[in-house]
Amino acid sequence: MATNRVTLADVARSAGVSQTAASFVLSGRGAEMRISADAQERVRRAARETGYRPNIVSRSLRTGTSHTIGFVSDTVATTPFAGHLIWGALDAARERGHLLFICETEGDPDLERELIDAMHDRGVDGIVLASMYTRKITVPRALINGPAVLLNAVASNRSPIPSIVPDETDAGRTAAGVLLDAGHTDRIALIGAAPPRQTPKGSLAAVQRLQGIAETLDRAGVAMLDAIPCPEWQPRSGYEATRRLLEKTTPTALICFNDRLAVGAYQAISDAGLEVPEDISVVSFDDDLIADWVRPGLTTVALPHYELGRKAVHVLLDGGHDRSTGADARPAIHKIAMPLRTRDSVRVVAAAASEPPPGPGEVLGSPGPREVLGPSGPREVLGQT
Amino acid sequence: MATNRVTLADVARSAGVSQTAASFVLSGRGAEMRISADAQERVRRAARETGYRPNIVSRSLRTGTSHTIGFVSDTVATTPFAGHLIWGALDAARERGHLLFICETEGDPDLERELIDAMHDRGVDGIVLASMYTRKITVPRALINGPAVLLNAVASNRSPIPSIVPDETDAGRTAAGVLLDAGHTDRIALIGAAPPRQTPKGSLAAVQRLQGIAETLDRAGVAMLDAIPCPEWQPRSGYEATRRLLEKTTPTALICFNDRLAVGAYQAISDAGLEVPEDISVVSFDDDLIADWVRPGLTTVALPHYELGRKAVHVLLDGGHDRSTGADARPAIHKIAMPLRTRDSVRVVAAAASEPPPGPGEVLGSPGPREVLGPSGPREVLGQT
DNA sequence: TTGTACGCGTTATCAG
DNA sequence: CTGATAACGCGTACAA
Numbered sequence: 153m154a155t156n157r158v159t160l161a162d163v164a165r166s167a168g169v170s171q172t173a174a175s176f177v178l179s180g181r182g183a184e185m186r187i188s189a190d191a192q193e194r195v196r197r198a199a200r201e202t203g204y205r206p207n208i209v210s211r212s213l214r215t216g217t218s219h220t221i222g223f224v225s226d227t228v229a230t231t232p233f234a235g236h237l238i239w240g241a242l243d244a245a246r247e248r249g250h251l252l253f254i255c256e257t258e259g260d261p262d263l264e265r266e267l268i269d270a271m272h273d274r275g276v277d278g279i280v281l282a283s284m285y286t287r288k289i290t291v292p293r294a295l296i297n298g299p300a301v302l303l304n305a306v307a308s309n310r311s312p313i314p315s316i317v318p319d320e321t322d323a324g325r326t327a328a329g330v331l332l333d334a335g336h337t338d339r340i341a342l343i344g345a346a347p348p349r350q351t352p353k354g355s356l357a358a359v360q361r362l363q364g365i366a367e368t369l370d371r372a373g374v375a376m377l378d379a380i381p382c383p384e385w386q387p388r389s390g391y392e393a394t395r396r397l398l399e400k401t402t403p404t405a406l407i408c409f410n411d412r413l414a415v416g417a418y419q420a421i422s423d424a425g426l427e428v429p430e431d432i433s434v435v436s437f438d439d440d441l442i443a444d445w446v447r448p449g450l451t452t453v454a455l456p457h458y459e460l461g462r463k464a465v466h467v468l469l470d471g472g473h474d475r476s477t478g479a480d481a482r483p484a485i486h487k488i489a490m491p492l493r494t495r496d497s498v499r500v501v502a503a504a505a506s507e508p509p510p511g512p513g514e515v516l517g518s519p520g521p522r523e524v525l526g527p528s529g530p531r532e533v534l535g536q537t
Numbered sequence: 538m539a540t541n542r543v544t545l546a547d548v549a550r551s552a553g554v555s556q557t558a559a560s561f562v563l564s565g566r567g568a569e570m571r572i573s574a575d576a577q578e579r580v581r582r583a584a585r586e587t588g589y590r591p592n593i594v595s596r597s598l599r600t601g602t603s604h605t606i607g608f609v610s611d612t613v614a615t616t617p618f619a620g621h622l623i624w625g626a627l628d629a630a631r632e633r634g635h636l637l638f639i640c641e642t643e644g645d646p647d648l649e650r651e652l653i654d655a656m657h658d659r660g661v662d663g664i665v666l667a668s669m670y671t672r673k674i675t676v677p678r679a680l681i682n683g684p685a686v687l688l689n690a691v692a693s694n695r696s697p698i699p700s701i702v703p704d705e706t707d708a709g710r711t712a713a714g715v716l717l718d719a720g721h722t723d724r725i726a727l728i729g730a731a732p733p734r735q736t737p738k739g740s741l742a743a744v745q746r747l748q749g750i751a752e753t754l755d756r757a758g759v760a761m762l763d764a765i766p767c768p769e770w771q772p773r774s775g776y777e778a779t780r781r782l783l784e785k786t787t788p789t790a791l792i793c794f795n796d797r798l799a800v801g802a803y804q805a806i807s808d809a810g811l812e813v814p815e816d817i818s819v820v821s822f823d824d825d826l827i828a829d830w831v832r833p834g835l836t837t838v839a840l841p842h843y844e845l846g847r848k849a850v851h852v853l854l855d856g857g858h859d860r861s862t863g864a865d866a867r868p869a870i871h872k873i874a875m876p877l878r879t880r881d882s883v884r885v886v887a888a889a890a891s892e893p894p895p896g897p898g899e900v901l902g903s904p905g906p907r908e909v910l911g912p913s914g915p916r917e918v919l920g921q922t
Numbered sequence: 923t924t925g926t927a928c929g930c931g932t933t934a935t936c937a938g
Numbered sequence: 939c940t941g942a943t944a945a946c947g948c949g950t951a952c953a954a
Contacts, residue, residue, distance in 0.1 A: 210947035254639040595931035
């Protein structure tokens with residue numbers, strides 16, 4: 153395969169010690185094994201000078217650990233937005249000395265099984281099964297052949313595999329809280345609130361976001377003005393829904409169930425001769441690229457893709473010590489906070505306790521802490537020529 | 538690592554033959570070794586029923602081939618557009634029974650070396666070193682430890698490593714040809730044509746596209762009206778350049794050096810009270826996502842990312858038998874055709890030989906065949922909720 | 923303190 | 939036609 157590598161035996165010979173001694177020294181157990189300081193030094197020098205690198209393949213065969221993780225996604229790998237999932241996983245893996253096998257199943261269960269098996273054949277230490285959008289999935293049988301975590305997904309069937317998902321319910325609370333904090337205690341409408349049945353297959357965002365919103369609004373004693381369902385979470389649907397809404401009533405704030413719906417809402421609001429945020433405040437979810445393109449910038453609760461990816465490999469690598477938690481140990485579901493990205497689409501209605509300059513929103517004390525920004529924002533996305 | 542796998546020894550025992558026999562049968566050399574048909578059948582049945590899968594790690598240790606490829610990119614992996622590079626590589630690898638290690642160097646040479654070494658440690662069969670945009674790179678020393686190809690890049694130093702790049706020169710010919718074919722024999726201006734020095738670090742697109750354009754225009758005997766350089770290939774620069782151009786002259790067609798420049802040009806044209814393509818035709822390069830968003834749709838010569846990715850792993854896997862081509866065997870540079878994506882930004886000026894309905898452009902016989910569309914257009918890109 | 927020997931799961935050589 | 943046996947590179951009981 154390569155220009156002949158130097159092996160541990162080479163190093164040992166070159167240092168004038170046994171292979172065992174060399175092995176102990178290089179794995180840091182030299183002192184423990186009471187190898188002479190002189191011999192240790194000779195081994196290290198030989199290793200350095202010959203450019204010795206341990207052969208992970210053979211080590212893997214012996215120890216069963218390959219410092220390798222499989223990342224199996226439905227289509228996330230080469231998708232513009234959710235590619236940040238991979239970014240996080242990649243960074244976390246590298247920090248811990250692991251490499252990632254990455255592949256896509258294109259939603260094909262057969263291909264999925266084939267790829268998972270192919271990874272097990274290569275002795276991966278575990279598999280991250282990732283979904284492009286947060287949803288319930290049926291865990292493929294092939295996964296039981298080794299450690300695994302579900303990324304951006306939860307198991308619909310009973311399964312001992314832990315999940316990493318965004319905290320959508322809390323995101324709902326955050327979104328509603330932003331409006332409350334800005335003094336909107338009335339005339340709040342929802343765009344995209346759909347009954348579970350009309351929601352993308354297995355999607356969790358719809359119900360959980362709604363739950364968080366409803367809970368927060370209830371607690372504050374404000375009633376929803378209206379809620380228009382949108383089976384398709386695309387700009388066009390958002391536009392239609394908002395148009396219908398504006399025909400029958402006059403909201404002062406909108407919570408759109410994702411940014412693409414919000415873009416449609418922007419357009420409908422504009423068509424109606426109204427302005428964001430002067431006439432209608434808009435808050436949304438995802439922090440899609442467009443959230444920063446539209447004018448005024450869209451205040452939105454961000455999907456923490458990068459952080460999700462990181463967490464997935466951490467849980468995968470540190471996992472295994474949580475199956476003892478009680479007899480009926482349910483699979484752990486790790487919820488990752490969805491940080492608020494404050495932009496300019498929310499108007500402050502009532503004067504409140506704190507400083508006005510740092511943009512609208514972000515004021516009054518509503519139940520629970522409110523996340524802002526967070527350290528996980530990944531790098532810029534570039535063009536291609 | 539897993540629920541104990543079934544090994545070749547298990548299969549042999551279960552079939553009542555020696556491990557050697559089992560190995561031969563399962564590697565298809567049973568007949569050649571004249572194993573009894575009966576024994577062969579028993580082995581195959583045992584393998585099937587026990588769900589035997591060969592352990593690639595141990596096989597790799599023995600044979601030195603891991604059915605694994607390393608894909609090292611600067612930042613292409615999670616980039617919206619050029620992620621298609623990976624898509625192509627992934628598909629091609631899977632078709633040939635290989636899995637991909639994917640990682641990113643973020644342009645850091647130390648990290649790059651570390652990752653390449655980590656892959657060699659894991660016995661990869663070869664490494665694809667990918668760049669986000671086509672350019673010259675200095676080949677990292679670590680690559681010499683095994684087979685490799687350069688993807689979307691060529692070596693600036695002398696190096697025996699083959700390259701896969703888009704055929705930018707021919708793309709230039711194509712772009713110019715589109716205008717010629719549509720009857721534009723006059724008043725053609727260039728937006729983004731920059732002297733090599735002002736071009737993004739090591740970028741090849743600028744010079745090669747220009748060369749192809751110039752060559753084709755020359756051959757047709759048409760002189761360029763003007764050429765405005767744009768050191769930054771971004772919409773803003775395209776806007777400025779086009780504005781300046783329109784202040785001093787009146788082109789009837791623009792060749793923009795990429796789609797982002799073209800978007801800026803659209804805006805400047807609109808600001809000047811003119812229309813595309815009625816007043817000014819526009820043709821461009823890349824087939825960026827926006828090319829299909831803007832109205833009218835932008836006719837552009839596409840970067841064949843998917844095809845590039847495919848070709849890279851093919852060359853990597855089939856390579857090795859091309860070092861014998863003469864004594865001074867230069868590294869092969871594989872140029873991948875850039876297909877034309879015909880949309881609505883080019884007006885047909887002169888009536889010509891062929892059918893008018895199928896959109897503008899795509900008519901007269903100009904030197905050489907003109908690529909259209911091509912089978913490599915990958916899948917749709919989706920949202921995230 | 924150091925060296926010997928065995929095994930991880932395969933493939934490959936070489937006598938029977 | 940088949941069955942021992944070695945080897946790939948490394949880790950580690952065990953013996954010296």
